[in-house]
Amino acid sequence: MTSTGEPSLLQSPGVPAPAASPTPVGVPLPPAEDDPGWFQRAVFYEVFVRGFFDSDDDGIGDLRGLTAKLDYLQWLGVDCLWLLPFYPSPMRDGGYDIADYREVHPDYGSVDDLRQLLGEAHRRGIRVIADLVINHTSDAHPWFVESRQSRDNPKADWYVWNDDDQRWPEARVVFVDTEKSNWAFDPQREQYYWHRFYAHQPDLNYDNPEVVEAMLEVVRYWLDLGLDGFRLDAVPFLYQRDGTSGENLPETHAFIRRLRSVIDADYPGRILLAEANGWPADVADYFGDGDECHLCFHFPLMPRLFMAVRREQRYPITEILAQTPDAPEGAQWAIFLRNHDELTLEMVTEEERDYLFAEYAKDPRMKRHMGIGRRLAPLLDRDRRLTELLYSLLLSLPGSPVLYYGDEVQMGDNLYLGDRDSVRTPMQWTPDRNGGFSRADFASLYLPPLMDPVYGFAAVNVEAQQRNPSSFLHWLRRMLHLRRQFPVFGTGAFEVVPCSNPSVLAYVRTGAEPDGTSMLCVHNLSRFGQPADLYLGPWTARQPVELLGRVPFPLVGSDPYPVTLAPYGFWWFELTEPAPLLADTPPAVAAVLADGAPPAVTPAPADGGSA
């Protein structure tokens, strides 16, 4: 790995150098158009710019701050950053209420700061995508300010207006705990406007071609600046039609195809990631025939991962995967454990929701909308083994994994903060003042950092974990770097391996020919040790080699393959073709027998023990 210039895993991490100094740059990033499938192998890292690092001591994280932490992110081993909205906004919904599509929020810096961030990230082999909210704007956006003036101004039809609030009753209210209706009355224009989310977020009218053109211009603007793509927020809601739920309409797909054609024509290799919370079979429509979004979030999988480990059985996971269509060629699912929103429970049955609330939101304060407002570590009661198990699933199941900032050091949450701020507290870098996030006065921080004895920055921070080789941060980093060596985790086919122990989930990821790498991943979803007999028929006579230690395991025979798993234990095996006659031979002997050729399955250990 060192030959590529990437930092070695053995390298003492220390505190990353500030970005201003000349930076030893990692893997040179090929232009996106030369590697259009990059996103299928990438690990994404979701950054809340506001909460990441404050470079100018004003108590609010900013783009320069993020740039300063790129060395850390490169060291960690992520491939693409996903920035939450950084646009000017009244900040009534974490920036998802955009007031200007072509500017950077002054709290975060300037467009030039973004340009610099993109350049520095690309030099480190990291791509950057950003949230783009196309469904609605803030009510402070000049378009809406103009639109609400009268019924005949130039922007009058840029939003969805109606004389009464009775139209489209079939459309559900998304934020059921705060909004009563999808319509809100505007006293100025004396009409109702349509909003699928908060009342301060009026929906744009995509039936107006001017709106479509304006949004395409916005997309071009940021891609010209160097952004590698967008996460499209709330994508199913773009259009409204009588007698429908106003979700996933054909018109919406037509717009996305239009957007995609712009990207394919002028910005090849850039990506669209759809946020469409729905059943996999419905969401897969957003892949189109490979002519809509490159990536779609797989929402229903996530709560079922949490269910499976509490239920100690694999069926919640295997059932939803069995219902998940394959992404078309050149597209990919995006999977995650936690994100900036609540752990959403829309895509489970009522019974399952009750169950998950009972298991993971024992305190009613933990509930948010139709979900649970907690970070990963508190959800799992900081169980290190369980956390590792869930990350092992995340990194090996089909789909591009999306990590959430702070979860790599097992950050906690603050349930006493409103809405979804509970999981958006400042990143904890050091045990110093404000957790190293900012040198501003504590009182001026956008949110208080965690200071409790368990999750507070004195106990949980990047610096301490970088110094401790057995920390969770180091473990995750090892896994990310390991995963990166094997593109099969990103692009390989997926096949569940039959096993009669219901607590064990095993599957094989197989790369396309000629690569043909096969990875066997075995997970124990129980907190008790478990045996498993795996039906590895198609891989008979292969040799499983444990990936972290490159330890060869016994050959796969014609009987079910026995595997023993520790509580919440897991294995990643490469199923290698053993060299003929050498499979059971010690490496040293095998090397001799193979006439000097190194044995296929047992590369000499780095410490030269068998040399």
Added chain:
Amino acid sequence: MSPVRTVETSGHALPEGAYPALAEALATLAARHPEWLLPVLPGGVPVPPTVPPIDLAAAPGTVNEPVMALGAGSTVLAGDVTVRAADVVVPGRPGVVSVVATVRGRTVHAVLGLRPPGAETFPLPDADEAPVGILDLDDGLAVVSDALTDAQLCQALLGALLGEDGDIDRVRRAWMSDESTAIAYDDRVALAVYGRLPPEPAPHPGLEMYLALDEAGFNHVAAPIARWRRGQWDLGVVHEYEPGAAGGWALALTSLRDLYASGGPPERAGADFGPEARRLGRMTARLHLGLDAAFGRRSGDVAAWVDAVERSVAPVAPELLGDPEVADLLTTLRSVAVPCPAIRTHGDFHLGRVERTDLGWFVFDFSPGGTPVFGAGTVPPGLRAGADAAGPVYRSPLADVADMLWSFRHVADTAAAERDPTGRLGLASLARLWEVRNRRAFLSGYLATPGIRGLVPPARGLARNLAAAFELERTAAKRALHA
């Protein structure tokens, strides 16, 4: 869904001159098949009166493990074997022959492989593939072996049954029970071969039930592909194979493991079984609706069922009948004048007969074939179909429900006893809570299934009492096994 293929293999018989040599071979093979000498189990076939009935199925989780053969231990000689039929299934060498014979009064079925002397064999792992004899036939000498121990012979057999040479990479033994041996092909298709047959040619009642349910559209079963027959005898069945399924018993244990480790009310335990029990209840209701569709319903006589329960319980647990509450229950039920719907039931329906797959719960074992596994010999004629005293039994579907409810108790108690043999940890009371929780969940799933209300007694009290009576029978059966 393609129709199930029926394959008849009596067309090409071996000459009777080969029978003495075949008898020798079967005598040798009998040493490897102690189950051949077991009493014939219920399932439409009367148990010889001298041998007490054995409730193999009353111990879920162990149903497929052979029990010690009664009367085994003495060597079977060729003179003990009478060959009744020997049919060529796969001609040539290697070839496969299906033999039906009587061994010490039991009717058995063996599948033999024929190879030229010295030919290569392909033994399956852990199988005793040693030759059992030699045949001198018109087309030359043949070494005889147990075909179900050899990959090549198993593959040829499947090819003959499916009428096509499939592209099979792997053959292995999936399971062996007292009733059948199953071979899995590529872990996709299984061939179950019945080793024990009724004395006179008759269809296998469990197989008939399975096929009829599939035909009726009940899709909680592995899809059948081919039925292997010789005249009226069923010799085996080819069906889809779901190797990733987990048994109901194993799934219940994951829940109990968690509960017993953490305590607290079972509905609050992480591995709560309630939703699974509810789904299982729904599947059970669909099973009964399928049986109703396939075999029809008739008007049942509650008093006759109570008689049957009493007759079953009296010999093994007379003290149960002496219990005032039980006596009360039976008296109350006897006085019921309303007729209740009666259908063919599974007959031995418990956690050991069902399995969880990615498609939900499946029934994977119909071996009692609708005859109540306990008290088969004492079923009063009133329960039989029509005037035929040997016809299928029609009972309230609540009999199956009672079996399953009983099995919830059984698994909870078994798991508690393993962990808390002295009772000091108090797991027995947790077991009760778990049982109650999952009984409720099962019943709510069962009764909420559209259509099922027409099959159970309309009055709640009556349904509850009737189920309790059937459960009494099951409890006695278990007690009999351990007596």
